[in-house]
Amino acid sequence: MNVPLLDLVAQYRSVEGEVLAAVMRVIERQAFIMGAEVTELEAAVARLSHAAHAIACASGTDALLLALRALDLKPGDEIITTPFTFFATAGAIHNAGGTPVFVDIEADTFNLDPAAVAAAVTPRTRAIIAVHLFGQMAAMEALVPIAERHGIALIEDAAQAIGARRKVDGAWRVAGELGTVGTLSFFPSKNLGAFGDGGMMVTQDASLAGRLGRLRLHGGSRQYYHDEVGFNSRLDTLQAAVLLAKLPHLAGWSAARARHAARYTEAFVAHPAVCPPRTDPANEHIYNQYTIRVPRRDELQAHLRAKGIGSSIYYPLPLHLQPCFAHLGYAAGSFPVSETASAQVISLPVFPELTEPQQQTVIDAVLEFYP
Numbered sequence: 296m297n298v299p300l301l302d303l304v305a306q307y308r309s310v311e312g313e314v315l316a317a318v319m320r321v322i323e324r325q326a327f328i329m330g331a332e333v334t335e336l337e338a339a340v341a342r343l344s345h346a347a348h349a350i351a352c353a354s355g356t357d358a359l360l361l362a363l364r365a366l367d368l369k370p371g372d373e374i375i376t377t378p379f380t381f382f383a384t385a386g387a388i389h390n391a392g393g394t395p396v397f398v399d400i401e402a403d404t405f406n407l408d409p410a411a412v413a414a415a416v417t418p419r420t421r422a423i424i425a426v427h428l429f430g431q432m433a434a435m436e437a438l439v440p441i442a443e444r445h446g447i448a449l450i451e452d453a454a455q456a457i458g459a460r461r462k463v464d465g466a467w468r469v470a471g472e473l474g475t476v477g478t479l480s481f482f483p484s485k486n487l488g489a490f491g492d493g494g495m496m497v498t499q500d501a502s503l504a505g506r507l508g509r510l511r512l513h514g515g516s517r518q519y520y521h522d523e524v525g526f527n528s529r530l531d532t533l534q535a536a537v538l539l540a541k542l543p544h545l546a547g548w549s550a551a552r553a554r555h556a557a558r559y560t561e562a563f564v565a566h567p568a569v570c571p572p573r574t575d576p577a578n579e580h581i582y583n584q585y586t587i588r589v590p591r592r593d594e595l596q597a598h599l600r601a602k603g604i605g606s607s608i609y610y611p612l613p614l615h616l617q618p619c620f621a622h623l624g625y626a627a628g629s630f631p632v633s634e635t636a637s638a639q640v641i642s643l644p645v646f647p648e649l650t651e652p653q654q655q656t657v658i659d660a661v662l663e664f665y666p
């Protein structure tokens with residue numbers, strides 16, 4: 296039985312009627328730019344994220360770039376983040392004119408180690424970007440006080456964690472709720488995926504929300520009048536319509552991912568070679584990825600591929616070792632926890648529509664490889 300890493304066609308079939316009707320409504324009106332669906336989606340995502348404001352934009356990468364542009368970085372300004380994330384997190388820092396400063400992660404959650412963050416703050420530090428990797432939130436209760444103490448911004452890269460929650464001081468907090476800005480992605484493989492690229496910024500700060508809204512529209516709030524130089528980074532009305540139609544299903548999809556994850560973990564937890572991912576007990580994990588650690592990882596991936604089972608390595612080379620960041624002066628050994636993770640991780644199919652027989656095929660194939 297073939298098991299893809301992700302089956303977007305299965306998801307499309309389950310919402311086809313609603314999505315096509317929503318898309319047709321936009322087409323009939325020909326309101327492709329900043330149509331009513333964009334505003335409606337912003338309001339819905341703000342509610343979901345417990346945020347006062349949400350600003351749609353063209354991608355998760357642009358959401359990070361715009362959030363960083365709003366800091367007005369000067370050459371040499373430092374942004375602390377993790378080297379174990381998708382490239383966009385650090386690429387946006389560079390493109391906004393800042394210098395990425397990497398610090399290592401926690402071995403069990405793959406998220407930023409708050410003690411390492413605190414130790415890396417200098418007078419040039421302007422912000423921390425916490426990535427809620429694979430769908431579980433970073434230790435916000437430790438990161439928020441660090442940002443407050445130093446008067447710097449805390450950006451939450453929640454591209455993989457829309458709607459994920461963490462208990463902070465006894466209250467459930469949603470990804471994007473506590474940071475200066477939270478950034479979301481609607482890339483098709485995220486938990487809420489568009490039919491193309493899309494992104495969103497969420498914030499509690501009204502004046503920052505206004506600035507971000509202008510930055511995505513060439514830096515002006517009135518057409519043809521420009522307060523500053525911004526970008527063309529809007530979310531298409533068509534994508535907003537697709538996302539609005541899919542949004543009511545998001546909680547159910549994320550719950551299905553968590554059920555699949557629990558079943559994998561039950562199958563792997565007692566195994567000496569397969570290390571299932573650990574959820575911090577404070578977190579409600581939404582499993583954008585289900586990522587195990589194993590020995591002989593590349594051989595396991597070849598074994599799965601030969602059986603028609605999809606898998607992926609997120610991420611094979613940590614960002615401090617990428618050729619484009621060689622000038623930052625890091626070397627192999629700079630961040631051993633991230634480097635070990637890059638050598639051991641492999642993500643298995645955990646998409647909501649995964650069937651029990653499909654999942655059993657994956658479990659059997661993994662266990663067969665490590666008898």
Ligand SMILES: *Cc1c(COP(=O)(O)O)cnc(C)c1O
Binds near residue numbers: 380426479481482
């Ligand atoms: C997907 C992703 C992004 C970028 O989002 P795009 O919409 O693809 O530009 C940024 N950060 C992380 C952690 C991601 O997973």
